Structure formats: C-alpha cells, structure tokens
Amino acid sequence: MRVVIGEDSALFREGLARLLADAGHEIVGKAADATALVATVHAQRPDLAIIDIRMPPDHTDDGARAARQLRDCHPDLGIVLLSQHLETRHSVELVTRGHFGYLLKDRVFDVDDFLDAIRRVAAGGSALDPEAVAALITRRRDDPLAALTSREREVLALMAEGRTNKGIARRLWLTDRTVETHVSSIMAKLGLADTDEDHRRVLAVLAWLGQQAPG
C-alpha cells in the first residue's frame, strides 16, 4: 500500500521507510513537520499516514492536530499516530472513529505485529497500543470491569487493541468458538450490543472505555 511518513527525526524516518519498503509497501512521501505532512497527504492521497505526535513547528502535539485535520478531509485515510510516551488525550477519541491506530514507537521493533497493525488500520480497523489499553482498563475505581473474569479481561484488552476474533484466538491459544463465547459474555456484562462485525465491536468497546475513563 501507499504510505506517507511524518517524522522529524531523520534517523527514525529513514529506518521506518526502509522497514516498510522492505515489507513491500510504497513510500510515497516523507515529511519532517506537520505542515509539510498535511500538504504531502493532500497531494499524494496515500492509503496510510504514519505520524509522529511530536513534530515541528511547536514540538508539542502537532502530529495529533495534523491527524485530526486530515481525518476531516479524508475519512477513509488510515492514520497511525506514533508516540514516544503514552498519552491518551487524543488517541481514544480518534480511535473510536475507525481507520486509526495509536502505537508507541517501541512497537516498531515487533516488526510483524507492527505491519499487521498498519494493515488493519488501512483496511478501516483500529490499533490501540496495549499500554494505552491497559491505562484505559485499569484507570477506574467503581468498576463494572470487576464483573469480568480474568480471561474475559484478557480478551477485552486484545479487543480494545483492535484485534479480530481470529487474532485473539491465535494470541491466547484458544479456539475461535471459545473467544466468541467470551466476547458475547463481555458485551453482555458491559451492556453493549453484540455484533458479528469485528471492528464495529472494537469501536463499541473503545467508546465505552473512553466514556468511562476519568478526566
């Protein structure tokens, strides 16, 4: 697929480009700041944009703001935000709208997982970093999640990361049917409508987690 990279550190940008090219993706543009990134995406119409949250000109959350802007113009563009540190301010809201991923930069080292995540996002699905999910799931007190068994909790976390039933089954060494049972049990306990469509279900879970998250 056609990818644009927005990343100000040349070292990381080039490394990432080589990795993606090696995996068979086409790098159609590289930008070192938010403004150039938006222009490049407008010009190239890629399938996916991989964006560092912190970029010039402000070195704060320029990347996230650019992502929001791009999302408004290109509803079907896949966007993956990369961040050095965990921050859920932007991620949850964007993730719930689909075609979106939020990952820590370290995830790039798990090359296969990373490539899988960007493929999912480009196809309209979601990818949320396990640490972000953990923060969403643990950061609460009067906990409806307490009703879940530990296995259901694991399944919920993987769902929130954006994985399909099949992906979850593979991860946990379970059969697809078992995962389905867990999923419908979770949905019932959280009071969410179950659906067969994987990524719709993920969005429901994320939206629910996002609403529950304090602050």
Place this chain on the structure above:
Amino acid sequence: MSGPRRVALATCLVTGVVLAVTVVLAVRAPVAGALINLGIALSVAPASAVLGLVIARRRPRNVVGPLLGLVGLTTALNAGRDVAWWYLAERHPDELPSLNWLAALADQSAVWIFVAVALLLLYFPDGRVPGPRWRWIPPTLIVCAALDHIGTSFDPMEFRAPLQHIPRPWAPLPVPLQAVGLAVFVLELVLVLVCAASLIVRFRRSDEMRRAQIKWLALAGMAIPLYPLACLVEILLWGRPLWVSAAIGLAGLIGIPVATAVAMLRHDLYDIDKALAATVTYGLVSATLVGIYAVTSVIGGVLLGRESTVAAAVATAVCAVALSPLRTRLQRGVDRRLYPIRRAALAAVDALSRDARSGDTRPEQLESTLRTALRDPGLRVGFQVPGTEGYVDVAGGRVDPAGAVPVELGGREIGVIRPGSTGVRPELLRQVGGAAATLVEVVRLRLEVAQALREVESSRARLVQAGYSERRKLERDLHDGAQQRLASLGMAFRLAQRHLDDGSVDVNAVLDQGVAELGTALAELRRIAHGLRPGRLDDGLGPALTELVRTVPIKIDLDVRTDQLPDDVATTAYYVVSEALANAVKHATAGRIALSVSRSDGQLLISVSDDGRGGAALSHRSSIADRVAALGGTLRVHSPLGAGTMVEAVLPCAS
C-alpha cells in the same frame, strides 16, 4: 456618700420634680410663652442636672458636680416660674392680682442662674477657689445676689408678660436705699466678671492638663460674651433679637454643662485646641456673614426700596460668594493664634503612634496624616529601606530627596519628609520628623520585610520554573538524541534479521554500524548527564574549575584554595564561575580573567574579574542569583563602564 455627691443627687431629684411640674403646667396651658420656657428648661436643665450627678459620682469630693447641678436647678426653677404664671394667666386669671406679692418676690430670681454659673466658673475645675485671697468672693456674691433679689422686688417697673396688667404690691424704696441697691448690683456684676476672670488666672498658673480642661469650658463659655453682642447687633439692625442670638444663647446653655462634663471626665479624649479653633473660626465666619448680609441688605433697601426681594437676593449672593475665601482667611488667622500648625502636626503624629500601637490603624498612614496636619497635600514621606539605596514611599515608588528634610534615628538617616509647597518651614518639618522617627523606623522595617518576602516568593517561583524548564530541556535532549538513535538502531537490526536467511546482509558491517551508533548514543547521554551535574565535581571544586577553565578561549589566572566543600556549596560555586566566565566571553570582550576562590571564616569567597568593557548588570532575577540566595549567600556585580567587570559571591559554608 460624700457631701457634694449628696447635694448633687438632691439637686438632680428636685430638678426632676420641678421639670415634671413644669411639663404638666405647660401641657395644660399650651400657650407660646409657656412652651418657649418649657423648651429652654428641657434643653438645659436635665443635661446640667444629670451631668452634675455624673461628675459628682466620679469626683465625689469636688463641688463642681453639685454646682453644675445647681445651674440646672436654677434654670429649671426660673423657667418653671414663668410657665406657672402663663398657666395661671390662662386658667385662673382671677387669682393673679392676689398673687402680686409673689410675682414681685420672684421677679428677679434669674439672678441665681448667674450666681450658679459664676460659682461654677470660680470653682472649676478642681473644686477649690484659685487661692486664699479668693475665699471671700462666694459668700459676698451670694449676699449681694440676695440683697439684689430683695431690692428688685420693690422695683416700680411693670411686670413682664403675662403679668403686665398686675399692679406692683409695694411702694418703691426711698432714694438712699435705691442708691445702695444700685451699688450692690454693680458689685454683684463685678464679682460675676471676677469669677469668669478667675479662669484666666488659673490658666496662667496651670499645667497642660488643667489648661486643656479650662479650654473646654472656655469653648462653651464663649457664648456668654457673644450672646449679648449678637442680641445688640440684631436689635440695631432689625429692631429685635432674631435667630442668631437665640442659637448662640442656646448653644451656650447646652454647651456649658456638656463642656464641663467633658473637661472634668474626658478632657484628653478630643483635641480641644482643634475644637476651639474650629468654633472660633465658624463663629467669626457667621458673625462676618451676618454683618455682610446686613450691610448689603440695608444698602440694597436704600437703593431698591424696603422689603425688596432683589435686595435680599443680592445680599444672599454676596454672602455666598464671600463664604469660601472668608472661611479660609479666618481659619488661617485663627489657627495661627489658637492652634499653631506645629502643635497640630505633633498631635497628629502622637495620635497616629497611639493608634498604630493599639492596632487601630497602620503606621503607613504617616504621609496622609502629615499632609492633613501640615495642610500640604503635596507632602511626601520617603523611607530608607535597609539594604537599598535612595528613598521609597509605602507603595515602593521612588521619592526624590531633593529639598527634603531628613528623619534621623540614633544618628542614622532613616527617611525624608519633602514639603510639597514652600509654605512649610524646614524647622517645623525637622521637629515633626523627630516626633515621627519611630513611626518611620517601623514603616521602613515593615517595607524591608515585605520586600524580602516578595523577593523570596519570586525567587522560589523562578527556581521552580527553572527546574521545570531544565526538565523540559532534558526530555527534549533525550527525545531528539539518544532515544531516536537507539530506536533507529533497533529497526536496523530488525531489518537485518529479516534478511539473515536470504544472505543479502553483511552482518559484520551491520554490527560495526550498530556499535558506532551505540557509541554516539553513549556520548550524547554522557553530555546530558554532565549538564545535570559536572562529574568532575566529585574530585572537588578545584579540578572541576580547572577543567571548566580549559574550555574557555581566554587567558585565565586561576587561584582556587579550598579543601573539601559541602556538595551544594561546591555545585553553586561551580555555576557562579561558569556563568560569570560565559558572560565575560560573550559580552565583555575581555583579554584576561582573574578567578579566585577562597575560604575564610565559614564563608566561601568567589571572585571573577575581567579587564573588559564593563557596564554589565547581572540581573537579580538570574538563576545564579537565585541559587546563591537559596544558600543564604550574596552576589554582587561591580561593573563600571570601561573598567572591567567583577562578580563576587559569598556563600556561607560552615565546615
């Protein structure tokens, strides 16, 4: 119960009874003459009687209390007598002729009011006559008054209203006796005046307290000479006494008991001089205005015809225009005589000190107090805050000491008072400054504390801020440097790993490049760590400075003589030197720098001086100044233009 107190109580009770009877009679025969007398009785007698009792309770051995009560009683009796005549004239007119003997006897009973007032003046304020030679006056006065009273009963003149139609009961006295009666009357008058004059004699001999007491009485007593004067003026101008004289008379009648009570009990409560001056001023203003009005309306009446409203309007307008300048002029004149500005200012300073001590006001009010007291709205008070130069006001604004008078305490100059107009004499300011010195000292110390507190607060805020920005910078450095380098290294290894099997990777080259990258990342981390705290400081301040000096491209004479120092002192010293050197290199265009660090008397002395162009100012807001201040040290920058810069820091360091 003491004698005077018993008398005062009895007087008070009798006065109450007389007043009660008077009220009943006046209510049953409410004619104008009765009501006027009732009004006078009620406005004077109760106050005198009650205040007399109060004074007698507080000063049980002093006859002033009963004498004041006596003034009330005589006034009440006199008014009651007239009300009774009006009542009889209204209700039982037939009985009046048969009571003409009583009318004759009581005709001149008003004389006793004068006797009471005269005795009050004579015995005021200590309850004794001014001296042994005055002892014969009270009995003589009473005998004279009694003779006068009896003598006037034979007066052939027609009775006053409402008895004007009643015939006199007795034939007039033979001429020789009349002559004696006149002599007695004159003697009586002289004695009353002598009693009043006794106050002047007392005033001359007295201390400040007695004088203040006497002044209080004089304040009310002014009505006594003013009343006949005002009556006379009004009779001359309009043919009969009008409201001005009535007001003065009433003010005197009410004022005397009140003033007596204040003088006896609380003479220190108010500033009598000020009250006296104000009363005199307004009395004179009123008198002059009445005069102007009278003259203007007489002239207007001649020109425009009598009863002309235009004339009245013109007279009113002239008075209105004259009021303000007249008041100012007269006040100045009166104040000069009665209430000198010096005394006013000293009294104001005293009052401020007292109120400040009791916490009722803040000593910072000094400037506005002096402005009012010295009548100089442009006056400024400047305070010399310890540790600073020049003078500031309480808001921290500069006060230019040019033309000002210094305020000194213990030989040190602690402030200045600068007049806003030339009318205030420097000698006066010096006196006022002397009186206000403690206040000035208090204010300047308070200013110093407030300023130090502000300094500490802003310094603390800056330290916190500096800490935050250091962290931000550190995070940025790590993020942009080592982190990115390590992340890209990870990706490179992953990439190589994916192609290990197809043999397209030169493992040796990949590893070489990886190690080189790791080396660079390590160097970056080391640089950052050094920024956190110079590593060489572990070996001591000397070696760390030697290394620092090596990085500076200017010749430096290094003289460091210290042994082991506490860690915070060494670190702060290092940064002081580091910043001073950086400034010298950047701004001073110096050719040579002398750096010395030495330790003596539990202090570390750091001095960095260059031969550059000077004119530098190390901001008090700098982080170095804050670091030094945080250790309780001091930082000085001496940098005259063209003569180099010297930075000196003193850090306390107990060994």
